[in-house]
Amino acid sequence: MATLADVARRAGVSAATVSRIVNGSPKIVSEELRERVLRAVQELQYVPNAHAQLLARSHRTTVGVIVHDVSDPYFAEITRGLQRVASEQGRLVIICNSYRDPERELEYVELLRAHQVEAIILAGSGYHDPAFTKSLNAKLSAYMATGGRVSVIGRHKLAGDAVMPANEDGGYMIGREVFKAGHRHVGVVAAPKQLTTTTDRLAGLRRAAREFHRALPARRIAYAEFDRDGGAAATEALLDAEPRLTCIVALNDSMAIGALSVLRSRGLAVPGDVSVVGFDDMPIARDVTPALTTVRLPLVTIGARAIGLALEAQHPNPRVEEAGAEIVHRESLGVPRA
């Protein structure tokens, strides 16, 4: 690889001059040298070593994002918003997939810190695991202590600024819809218990249930992986245990799609026999049959705000912003069969 020094030698100038030209420094350089240098850069196919630059420069310009999985539409949306703001502000973003492995999350915080990122954005559900939360917080605090900025999405009790999606509220809103429609035997297709997203959304559902004087007994809640196949598995379990179910509330749209598939294979009509509702309003929700009634979270905005908080000038107090939810009415929720 050609280096700055090679270019300088070839152009017959000092390294300083090359650096100034290549980086467009404000310092004035004569047209003649500029041309010579640019020609040498071309001829040698010179590209500055990014690591050397980062070492030499003091200001940081890249931010790290830790998500469960970018290819999951939920995170893809968040990331989209985040990227937009990042490029507006001239920042590069490094994306890390934790695949919901707390250990890996810890490792990535360290990796990002090693890469001297300006800020770390942590998106995705938290875990009900005090030991883990503590060590994550320790790492995050250490990072913040040295000037790093941290911003989290939908996480309780973590250092740094936070944007909170309306998980509890959204659960409440969709619960109301379901109970308002008259459903009494409602099953919940839930994600793993130790995810805070699960408990938050469930809490909202319970609040709605209380309001309508309905029960949400434990046996009507099935926990499984937070994806399509998990949704299918949980639905099977629920249906086997409670054949009288008239409505299934899935804790996200992927799980709802799994539920739909099981229902179809059992010959149950949706919403004729059983209603199904989802959560998140991912793009595919409108394209399945029947189209999903679900709750929309402003994911793109959430991502944008998270990075916005992180990039703003230093604030003494961690700030918490709430992001609302809204019901999207489509076709998968009906009234219970008489």
Added chain:
Amino acid sequence: MATLADVARRAGVSAATVSRIVNGSPKIVSEELRERVLRAVQELQYVPNAHAQLLARSHRTTVGVIVHDVSDPYFAEITRGLQRVASEQGRLVIICNSYRDPERELEYVELLRAHQVEAIILAGSGYHDPAFTKSLNAKLSAYMATGGRVSVIGRHKLAGDAVMPANEDGGYMIGREVFKAGHRHVGVVAAPKQLTTTTDRLAGLRRAAREFHRALPARRIAYAEFDRDGGAAATEALLDAEPRLTCIVALNDSMAIGALSVLRSRGLAVPGDVSVVGFDDMPIARDVTPALTTVRLPLVTIGARAIGLALEAQHPNPRVEEAGAEIVHRESLGVPRA
């Protein structure tokens, strides 16, 4: 940020010793010093500066991947395979989204080179644009000239090793199914003309048409964006121009889903009135109604092989591997209405 020197000072040893301990060098260090150093590392929350390390070390250990969009299932699958091999081989991967912008692709090659990556993997359709191809090749060659490895997925005429998905063959196979079923008025919902993926898949379709003595006139091919909404738009255009269509071949599953949605809103039954077939077999293909008949590409394997080629010991000649395709029969393809 604490530095190596800080740790050394605190532990009362030299920087060399700290480096050896932190990196687990083979050189033997006494138990006593090791403990002192590790304690200092703990107390100072020391994390090595990755850029300084990369600068000081000679061997590269991260590979760069340029895709159109990781959140697109097509690339998500490829990336999954690629990541697996990468972590098996102790490599980190940097993912860059070009969003199908050739300019950005060029920039990313440069960025990855600046970051001293060991290999660059380029995934996703090529462009019918000689000028662009030439400058991309120039950049890639410059990179390879300095020891960089390049491996491309589904791209014609590019430097480096290549893995070729069976676009032409897949097109041929799905075309055969369609014509075998008796369809005579077949419309194609195609991606932009300048993508090689489009022309390759179309070429396969044409080969099948010739074999069955059928025509595929230009007016029955509608070009649009390579996504769900593009599929919808192209389908509208096709239906307006040729109301007698009995089958729509979409050039990927997303476009097929867009087609399905238009057909539904026009009250046309699938496959009763119009059949629809897709391409790629992305996970959602089985969950839409009707489930899509499509062609499956071994995307995970393709990703794995691409990085495999790149990481293997130097080979003089660029190698090209072919990856097969296979038809997945589901419900969206029927026989034409009599």
Added chain:
DNA sequence: GATTACAAGGAAAGCCCTTTCCCCGCGCCC
């Protein structure tokens, strides 16, 4: 007891760039 051999740790030379500081020469002013 002198010599050798080796184990353990340190000094210092890079890795490649940015940026401050300094120097030189020129035109300008009084």
Added chain:
DNA sequence: GGGCGCGGGGAAAGGGCTTTCCTTGTAATC
């Protein structure tokens, strides 16, 4: 004509780490 200011360029000091090469102290050998 001497002093000043300034435009244009270079020297060199980092930035934080790895690794080679040395030094030192100790044990082993005859």
